[in-house]
Amino acid sequence: MISAFGPHAERYASGLGDMSAIVAEPDFTPSAYREAVRRRERGEPFYGMLLYDDPRAALAALVAPQILDKIPHHDYRLHAFRDLAKDQLTIDGRTSGQVWSLPPMALTVASDYLRLCDAMLVRSYAEYDRISAAFAVARPVERILAEPHLPNVQPAPQRPGVIVWAPHETLGTVAMLAFGLTEFLGDVTVVWPGGALPHFPAMRSVAPDDPGLAAVLASAGVIVPASLGDPGAAVAFARRGYGVAAPVTSGATEFVPAVAPFDFGSSDSFVQALAQAFGRRAGTPYALQAPPRAPELPAYPVPPAELPLVSIVIPTYNRRDELARVLALLSRQTYPNFEVVVVNDAGEAVDDVVAPHESFARLHVREKNGGVFSTTMVGLELARGAYVQILADDDALYPDHLQRLMAAMLVQNAAAAHSNTLIRYLERDAAGAWGTSGFNACIFTRTTYPTEALISTPISGQGLLVRADVFAEIGKYREDTILADQEFQFRLWNHYPLVWVDHITSEWRVRGASENISTSVNTGPEMERIFNEMHPVVNRPLIVEQRTATLANVKNRPAGTTFVPTISFPPSAS
């Protein structure tokens, strides 16, 4: 299933067929982000797609009508467009090269969105290069092509003619190309829905749904697909025997052997390409291998019957509803061989909460309340699995969590592995119920290396799966520190190789500013104790320096502001 956000995305998606994907325009990434979270929760592998046009070309399209508005004389326009091509046009006191920038908010939301997907879909590798440069996110990638539906026509020109194919383009894009065609002495037709072109009233404009469209198409030999980022139309027209001149940013050169590519921001470059396209057909498009319908989950390197038992230990105390939710989510794990050990830290009874899941979950009740750390230890003692995962009673594992981590660990019998964790922010709504108010997908979506792990790790507790024999070798979690996760990882990563599954498969829930112990307590003194008493370093002056800086950092930050959401909204029930 495809979810599309934004009018262009919706139209583009309608040509993709059956894919498991989210398609978004940059302006609509907040909605795409939330849909991506929903799909992660369901454990569905999906592609994330960001229709991202080249910023320089997009700027040219934005500026073109202004140039045409302000400058009536053709030669002066020519001059202005040349400056634009050289990034030297002055716009509001800045040169055109300096004008373009995405607002920082849009940048972080878009890169978080991409981190949530299993793989990216791109319209061309040119687009992939643009996205990885702009958002510094390198996801696995597949290329897809969607050709538009066209009338069944062939070029049969009587005289030189060119058609600008712009059924969905903005006035700016069309104006930029139209200016490049003002000195073209053959027939020019623009296919777009906006009627006559404001700056070029004499240029013929035909609506995409005009009944005479087929005849218009047949009368020209060259098509200029106006899209800055979609090679689909270029490919479709090449297939029908046309000459094609297309913006190089569309990536059309990746699909068609003899398309004439041009730099959209330079009308001189367009003129050169256009004149070439006249004399040569663009050639038969290459045969392409379509991407799989959905990104594939990793296969296990051993037969399913040999998959080892994994134990998930959940300490709980007076959070019946949350526990019920966590267990319901766990029932959807795709990994076939796991058990859940719930340890009730002498809180209100949860027997009825666990009972519906007795096929995989069992309950142990402590007689006296002992705190979360010792309760976790009790659970670890009871665990029978060869692999162990610890999970708080209000967090979440997505259905593919165990499959992804175990498939990775079994490849070479790794002792520990981790994946990424999404932070979900919860606030009370007006009625006092908890609702989701934001997300952050960039903090726990990294891995670390041993030296960095001596300072702090970007790995969340529930993102981690360890082989049970690890405890015998490096010791268990400590019961005497609120930073038990982090302290354990100091030891773990300085002993075993890091194995990282770069997918978001778990969730950490942050409740308000005041109700989460780890975000409200001052952890400075505890961290200092870990640094100085438990894990002192010798002969590593730089590490000492960085530890000092980290402590100063923790000390100076106000309580409750540990991690801020990249996207926030009014609390809504999940």
Added chain:
Amino acid sequence: MISTFGARAEEFGHRLGGRDLDAVITDFAQISLAMVEAIRRREQGQSFYGMVLLEEPRTNAIMAAAADVLSQVSDPDEKRVSLDQLTDGRLKIGIDQTSSALWAEDESVGRALREFVLLPDAMLVRSFTEYARLLPLCLRPPRVEPVVAEPVVPEVMRVVPSRPSIVVWAPDWRSRAIAYHAYALIEFHGDVTCVTADGIALESSTAKFVAAADGAVAEALAAATCIVCVEPEDPGAAIAFARRGYGVVAPLTSGAHEYVRDVVTYDFANTRRLQIAASTGIVQPASLRGVPEPPPRPYRPALPEPAGLPLVSVVTPTYNRRRDLERMLGCIARQTYPNLEAVVVNDGGESVDDIVARFPFARVINLEQNVGVLRAVGAGVGAVRGSYIQLNADDDWLQPDHIEALVGAMLRSGAAVAHGNSLIRHQEREPDGSFTTVGFSAAVFNETTTPTTALMSTPIAGNSMIVRRDVIDEIGSWREDTMLHDQEFHMRAAARYVFAYVDRMTSEFRSRGKHQYSNTADSVPELRRIYDELFPVTGRPYIAAWRADTLERVAARPKGGGHVFPPTLVLQPPIKEPPL
């Protein structure tokens, strides 16, 4: 056939093996030699690919500097900090330079590359990532086909490893050159084996080093689950190992992600990037999505059926240059276009009847007295039988595909005028009267024009154009009263007709220094006359300014017989004129 220039190109060509591919592949350092070969192929009218194995400057600079940087500090944490400063450009090197200077843009790269790219029909690239790097260096985006060449990697029986093991695959690099990689992986809790050309261990690394030729390579590969590829621009090794199901880690700049599913890419933002890539690569087997198979030669559209092809007339005035004329008619004889005639106008010089008689498609008009080249052209144009006309000087040259390409473009588009690009061949006269080639320039006559640009000057050589005869009927023939008759004609034609442009070097313009009229005559007064008397403009102040600029530029050209356009590629030593 594949021609290679330079060691890397040779190796790449070798990896392409017996593939049927017409290509000129070169290291950047050998690009001049490659250009000569490309020109030779153009003269034969071949459709062929060009390929420049361009180094990604930043990665290569980092790899080259890393070993020295590591040796300058002793503390292991400081070593890491120094490497990270090196990669982010802040490391001090020398007195007032930082490491970003190591990969500063080298303008000479652009100059040589721009010219080379103009000769082949299309460029080969190892990935579209490489194409993106090539684009800013070109005059305009070239046509492109991706190609990959896999190296041979040892076939081994893989064993389940007892502990995590990585192989850094760098058989073509000395150990020193991968000091960055070895150091970045120093904290990996498992086996790291670096396969390098020399196998020399590095002091800064705890990894095991093995020479590529050593038997221990097979052992390391058998136990490894993850291969770290180091080639900054070549995805070949990543593909070869993905084919065998290894986890593959490769530089983002190599474009491996275009061919390999689940490859883990790393950039050189800091050493951390490679470390963390390895922690995914060891557990994520890669697989092959597919590898491109470019057609043996770049696609060219075919001509329509032979029966319908119009007659093309080539008009050539000549005066006492028998040897040149014979060569020129030779190039017409080699045209692939089947229906043409040559009209030679002997402008009252020594007889050429015997030469013309050897070419059945040619006939001669003997003028009784010398009337000058401009009127001789007029006489020739008046005598043509064809419906398409091409002018060609007696010492110029058309590539074998010239007429086919231009007429094909006109027939397909309905355009009445077509032109291609023209290569300038710079020649000097030897004492014995023969000419040697001393250089080339590809970027001068290498664009089409617009009506406005044509009001100043056109970047189109006289012999790179074909016009339909009805154009002459409509706007008149070449003027006989101006030495700039080509340019004057282009101005009239551009104001009225669409030019179909074949972006290929299909003709050659020979520049003979002081032995050439157009190099020695002062064309400024003539150009001024064209501007002011023949094509005055009103209400276009910009044009007037541009024209003044153009006149100034022309006036500043070297006088007295230098080459108006100096060669971009200077040949050392010069090439003798090949035999007829």
